[in-house]
Amino acid sequence: MNSxxxxxxxxxxxxxxxxxxxxxxxxxxxxxxxxxxxxxTWDFGLKANVAAWEVLAAGxxxxxxxxxxxxLTEADPTERSVGYGxxxxxxxxxxxxxxxxxxxxxxxxxxxxxxxxxxxSVARAVMEKTPHVMLVGDGALQFAxxxxxxxxxxxTAESEKEWRxxxxxxxxxxxxxxxxxxTIGMIALDSHGNLSGACTTSGMAFKxxxxxxxxxxxxxxxxxxxxxxxxxxxxxGEEVIRTVGSHLVVELMRQGYAPQKxxxxxxxxxxxxxxxxxxxxxxxxxGFIALNKRGEYGAYCIHGGFNYAKYDAKGNELIVSNSYxxxxx
Ligand code: ASP
Numbered sequence: 001m002n003s004x005x006x007x008x009x010x011x012x013x014x015x016x017x018x019x020x021x022x023x024x025x026x027x028x029x030x031x032x033x034x035x036x037x038x039x040x041t042w043d044f045g046l047k048a049n050v051a052a053w054e055v056l057a058a059g060x061x062x063x064x065x066x067x068x069x070x071x072l073t074e075a076d077p078t079e080r081s082v083g084y085g086x087x088x089x090x091x092x093x094x095x096x097x098x099x100x101x102x103x104x105x106x107x108x109x110x111x112x113x114x115x116x117x118x119x120x121s122v123a124r125a126v127m128e129k130t131p132h133v134m135l136v137g138d139g140a141l142q143f144a145x146x147x148x149x150x151x152x153x154x155x156t157a158e159s160e161k162e163w164r165x166x167x168x169x170x171x172x173x174x175x176x177x178x179x180x181x182x183t184i185g186m187i188a189l190d191s192h193g194n195l196s197g198a199c200t201t202s203g204m205a206f207k208x209x210x211x212x213x214x215x216x217x218x219x220x221x222x223x224x225x226x227x228x229x230x231x232x233x234x235x236x237g238e239e240v241i242r243t244v245g246s247h248l249v250v251e252l253m254r255q256g257y258a259p260q261k262x263x264x265x266x267x268x269x270x271x272x273x274x275x276x277x278x279x280x281x282x283x284x285x286x287g288f289i290a291l292n293k294r295g296e297y298g299a300y301c302i303h304g305g306f307n308y309a310k311y312d313a314k315g316n317e318l319i320v321s322n323s324y325x326x327x328x329x
Contacts, residue, residue, distance in 0.1 A: 034295025035193060037312040038065060040186040041234045041289060044079050045309030046318055048072045048184055053311045062188040062196035063102045063124075070098075070120050070198045073184045077156050081182035084117045085156045086202025088163050090170065091209045094154040097216035098123045098200035099134075103226040109134040111216040115151045116144045120200045123216070134216070166206050174236065174283065180205035183215050185222060185232025187291045195230045195293065197222045203237070213237025219247035229253040229293055231262070235286035235301070243269045249290045259290035260298025267300045267324050287321055300324070 036056035040048050052069030056062070074083030081087065088094045098119035099109035108127025111134065113119050122144045126135050135143050145151060155163075174181055183201035190196075199222040201215040214220035214237035221237070223246035224230040231249035233240045240246070245266050252262035266288050274281055287301035289308045299308050299321040306321045 033189075033193065033293070034312055035189045036062075036065075036191045037291065037295045037297070037310065038069065038186060038188040039289050039291050039297055039299075039308055039310050040069065041184055041232065041287065041306075041308050042182055043307060043309065043318055044073050044076070044082070044182075044184060045186065046316055047076075048186060049309050049311040049316050052186060052188055053316070056188060056190055059191050061192075062190040062194050063100070065188045065190065066186045066196050066198035067100065067120055067124055069186045069188075070184050070200050071118055074118050074120060074200055077158075080159060080202075081180070081205070082184050082201055083119070084152070084154050085159060086154065087159050087180060087205035088155055089203075089209045089211065090172070090206045092155065092160070092163050093209060094159070094202055095209070096154075096200070096202055097213055097221075098198070099216045099218055099222055100124050100127060100196070100198045101218060101222055101224040101230075102127070102196045103194035103224070105224075105226070107133045107218045109216040109218060110140040110144075111136040111212040112210060113137070113140040113144065115141060115154060116149050117152055117154065118149065120198050122147070122149060123198075123200075133218070136212070137210075163206065170206075172204075172206055172208075174204050181235075183213075183221065183234040185215070185234055185289065187222075187224070187230035187232055187289065189230075189291060189293070189295050193293070195224050195226050195291070197224045197230045197232055199232050214240035214245065217241055219244045221246060223247040223250045225250050225254070227293065229259060229291055231259075231266075231288055231290040233286060233288050234306070236284050239270050239274065239284055239286050242273055245270070245286070245288060249288050253290065253292050258298060259292050259296055260300065263288040263290050263298050263300035264324075267302055271302065271324060281325065289321075
């Protein structure tokens with residue numbers, strides 16, 4: 001046996017114990033891990049990353065970092081697609097979706113939650129304090145109140161005005177990259193080498209009351225496998241659910257794909273399914289971001305115009321994602 005083959009065999013045995021064999025055998029480098037690092041969707045991720053980085057830089061847990069990070073966006077009334085100030089459904093109700101996943105495959109989720117500013121923290125409480133993984137609607141609200149979360153009116157004057165304007169035509173038309181929908185999805189690798197993720201949104205503006213998107217669905221809007229990597233999604237939730245998008249990205253990384261390639265494959269799956277269903281991509285935007293156990297990252301989307309924020313030792317920066325179509329929306 002030549003020395004290279006012997007070396008690969010050694011790697012194979014050692015890395016199997018770590019659960020990393022598929023990646024290493026497909027050429028993943030053995031260089032130093034880039035940690036801590038946090039990634040989040042869209043430009044509002046820049047601010048959210050700062051809150052997450054405070055936790056990470058102090059040696060904190062990725063789970064705490066992602067929760068603290070997205071809480072910032074949830075509380076910001078100028079961000080009109082997440083939390084307080086989010087656009088309402090067609091009945092004028094602000095209904096929020098969120099989920100969280102930790103390094104131990106702990107999961108918690110809330111969907112169609114009203115009157116609570118921080119659905120991500122309610123999702124975490126579902127994970128940590130109940131025997132369940134998902135609560136919806138009134139039950140989620142009841143639980144949140146029992147946990148001491150204050151009940152608040154989340155419909156700001158601006159969102160109400162926009163909704164009243166919308167009522168004049170009452171046409172449900174999500175627009176690619178125009179901000180009538182967006183999500184903050186955040187994934188992080190902490191200094192201990194553990195991954196976690198959080199995802200929170202008010203969903204598609206003027207959706208049907210009761211509509212739930214991908215963002216609170218573990219596997220669709222978010223997935224974390226602490227042996228492999230993490231991924232999260234933004235865009236048309238129906239398409240992300242159809243492909244169980246974030247789980248797909250993580251499984252592709254398990255098979256040895258770099259985060260960038262994994263996001264590309266997942267987007268191509270959505271494109272294929274859309275074509276199979278004889279639908280057009282014109283009004284469908286989906287973006288994925290992914291991070292692996294080594295702190296390598298990537299992103300991809302259908303239409304141009306998607307960006308994401310990355311904070312690591314080199315600083316906080318906004319990165320424009322490559323896209324399947326060269327059109328910008
Ligand atoms: N994925 C979200 C949803 O479908 C919306 C978005 O991220 O644009 O509710």
